[in-house]
Amino acid sequence: xxxxxxxxxxxxxxxxxxxxxxxxxxxxxxxxxxxxxxxxxxxxxxxxxxxxxxxxxxxxxxxxxxxxxxxxxxxxxxxxxxxxxxxxxxxxxxxxxxxxxxxxxxxxxxxxxxxxxxxxxxxxxxxxxxxxxxxxxxxxxxxxxxxxxxxxxxxxxxxxxxxxxxxxxxxxxxxxxxxxxxxxxxxxxxxxxxxxxxxxxxxxxxxxxxxxxxxxxxxxxxxxxxxxxxxxxxxxxxxxxxxxxxxxxxxxxxxxxxxxxxxxxxxxxxxxxxxxxxxxxxxxxxxxxxxxxxxxxxxxxxxxxxxxxxxxxxxxxxxxxxxxxxxxxxxxxxxxxxxxxxxxxxxxxxxx
Numbered sequence: 001x002x003x004x005x006x007x008x009x010x011x012x013x014x015x016x017x018x019x020x021x022x023x024x025x026x027x028x029x030x031x032x033x034x035x036x037x038x039x040x041x042x043x044x045x046x047x048x049x050x051x052x053x054x055x056x057x058x059x060x061x062x063x064x065x066x067x068x069x070x071x072x073x074x075x076x077x078x079x080x081x082x083x084x085x086x087x088x089x090x091x092x093x094x095x096x097x098x099x100x101x102x103x104x105x106x107x108x109x110x111x112x113x114x115x116x117x118x119x120x121x122x123x124x125x126x127x128x129x130x131x132x133x134x135x136x137x138x139x140x141x142x143x144x145x146x147x148x149x150x151x152x153x154x155x156x157x158x159x160x161x162x163x164x165x166x167x168x169x170x171x172x173x174x175x176x177x178x179x180x181x182x183x184x185x186x187x188x189x190x191x192x193x194x195x196x197x198x199x200x201x202x203x204x205x206x207x208x209x210x211x212x213x214x215x216x217x218x219x220x221x222x223x224x225x226x227x228x229x230x231x232x233x234x235x236x237x238x239x240x241x242x243x244x245x246x247x248x249x250x251x252x253x254x255x256x257x258x259x260x261x262x263x264x265x266x267x268x269x270x271x272x273x274x275x276x277x278x279x280x281x282x283x284x285x286x287x288x289x290x291x292x293x294x295x296x297x298x299x300x301x302x303x304x305x306x307x308x309x310x311x312x313x314x315x316x317x318x319x320x321x322x323x324x325x326x327x328x329x330x331x332x333x334x335x336x337x338x339x340x341x342x343x344x345x346x347x348x349x350x351x352x
Contacts, residue, residue: 003195006164010154013173017054018252018351020320027083029330037329038139041315042146044327045299045349047080048317049253051174056080061170067156072149139301139313140202140257140347147171147199167197175199178249180286185232186223187239195248200255210274211256211348219246219284246286254281254295254350266309272344275300277337279350295350303346316340 027047030040046052055061056077065074154169155161167176176199183192201218208214224230225240232239260269281293298318305311314328316335324340326333 004162004164006168007162008158008165008168010158010165010168011170011173016051016170016173016252018051020050021054021057023321024084024319025321026317026319026325026327026332027085029327029332030083032329035137037313038137038142040329041139041301041313041327041347042143043079043083044315044317045143045301045347046076046146047083048299048319049174049349050298050320050351051252052170053080053084055170055174057084061153065153065156067153071153071156072146073153076146076150138308139303140200143200143255143347147175151199172197172199173252175251175253175255177247177251177254180246180248182244182246183230184242184244185230185235185239186225186242187237188232188235190232190234192233199251200257202257202259205258205260205269205271205273206262208273209271211258211276211279214258214273215284219244247281247284248286250281250285250293250352252352254279254352256348256350258345258348260303260346261308266307268303268306268308270306270344275341275345275348277341293352295352297340297348298351299347299349300340300343300345301347302343304344313346316343 030043032040056073057080059077059081061073062077065071067074151166151169151171154171155166158165166172176197179196179198181194181196183194184190203211203214203218205214208217221242221244223240223242229238230241231237232241258273261267262269275297277297279295279297281295282288282290285293300316301313302315303311303313314326316324316326316339318324324335324337326335326339
């Protein structure tokens with residue numbers, strides 16, 4: 001359909017395993033080292049993403065990695081192995097946090113032992129300068145930076161790759177999908193399609209009571225006219241257009257952010273948005289013919305607080321034993337699915 005196929009496949013999709021390779025209780029909680037709850041929840045959600053955890057536990061990346069200096073995939077691999085194979089609380093020394101704030105990464109590489117490299121996650125001086133220890137941050141922004149950093153690590157050593165090939169890394173094979181944008185000129189009915197890769201989707205919930213209604217609004221055609229008119233390439237005149245965005249290729253893991261920021265002031269949308277344990281994405285596809293595309297909820301990030309500029313993050317994750325747990329920094333407590341589905345969700349993670 002006009003999309004350029006990748007010249008090279010960096011990671012074969014058939015090698016991705018969506019089911020846990022081993023069944024066990026969840027690992028330990030993560031200490032809050034001073035406003036790091038937004039980091040902790042994302043680390044926990046990524047740790048309990050089955051296809052990613054399976055890949056990291058295999059140590060396939062580190063065995064083949066020759067990257068000099070910072071490698072986010074190696075750090076995530078060390079972290080996941082430490083959490084899923086530990087019975088004690090993960091401890092992040094405050095001395096390391098202070099060092100991260102005042103020393104460059106190059107110095108830290110010489111100071112920290114390999115076992116301590118996981119501590120670099122507490123400072124995003126390398127992958128996101130806006131993240132600093134002891135400063136409150138946003139879980140969604142951290143997720144975006146973490147996925148981008150892992151994607152860059154997967155592309156290391158693969159220079160001059162075409163865009164399509166760049167979306168064949170293990171990260172894009174797990175989290176990546178494709179959106180289709182169809183623009184129709186309302187004057188001459190000319191149609192133009194374009195495609196964009198995504199690792200997550202941000203949904204407007206100002207008028208949504210449920211995840212499904214927010215997704216329906218996402219794929220509903222929007223009419224642009226007046227100042228938003230476009231010059232049609234066919235009739236060569238400015239005209240109103242209709243634009244519709246649909247999911248063209250589904251990811252193996254569907255990650256959704258429910259946008260709770262009402263405006264730039266930090267005012268929060270605290271409305272409860274209903275979300276299901278099982279989600280069918282077929283309705284939101286470019287082509288709605290075919291079998292249902294069923295996804296199962298496995299992680300939820302919750303923000304508690306009156307505004308988006310303060311408060312606290314905690315999460316719910318489904319461990320490899322099939323049971324749900326509430327993870328609030330160091331605390332890890334079992335819970336039922338009914339408690340999970342009653343939360344004021346901020347991030348939702350679904351696995352196909």
